[in-house]
Amino acid sequence: MTAPGAEGGAPGPEDVVDAEVVTENAAEAGAAQAPAEEAGGIDERVAELTEALQRERAQFVNFRRRSAEEAQQKVALGKQSIVEKLLPLLDDFDRAREHGHLSDGPLKAFADKLGDVLGGEKVAKFGAPGDRFDPELHEAIQNDGSGVDPVIGQVFRPGYRLGDKVIRHAMVTVTDPDPAAGAAGTPENA
Known part of the structure; x- marks a missing residue:
């Protein structure tokens, strides 16, 4: 038997079966490739949505942190306002x-x-x-x-300080340290 179409003849029944097998194999390969391509697209979409979810979650965490910080700042500002209003009362008690x-x-x-x-x-x-003069804390009115x-x-x-924050500077005079206090604090050389 000769190869189909070698003599220019019409395809025989074996040739038709082989063509059907080839067509079925190509269809199966195409069907197998389509889910793989589809799965690749789904994986990309899942990765994209996961990234978007992570960004939203990070934004929400940052929002909660900022909200908590703002609330603490408002509380601190309220405390400072009340303490500043009470300072004249504290001054009167000190004078008394x-x-x-x-x-x-x-x-x-x-x-x-x-x-x-x-x-x-x-x-x-x-x-x-007698405290050391610090221009960041003390207001010198005389030197x-x-x-x-x-x-x-x-x-x-x-x-006065509220925590670490200075809410009112001390009004003081500045002088040199007492030499007797300095001599009493240092050991004498023998």
Whole structure:
């Protein structure tokens, strides 16, 4: 038997079967390739949607963090506002204490309770005579020293901090350190 079409004759029955097999194999290969291409497209779409979801999740986490920070800042600003309004009252209590009017009685108890409450909220007084002068914390209204290693002489108005934030600078005079205090703090050479 000769090969089909070798002599120019019409295809025989074996040739038709082979053509059908070839057509079926091509259809199966195309069908197998279509799901693979479709699966590749689905994988790309899943990856794209996963990335979008991760971006949205990150934005939401950042939004929650910013919202919490803003709420804390508002609380701190509210505390600062109240403490600033109470500072003149604290100054009056300090003057009364200096004159001996807060030695006992209900006013002393009130001043002590107010001091305890503000201390619990991390309000701290600073600026005492003899402390090292710091221009970031103290407002100098007079300088009686040479400017070398200045310390606080007198305190006209104490400063206050709320946590780490200075809410009022201390109003002070500046002077040189007491030489007797410096000599007493250093050991003598023998």
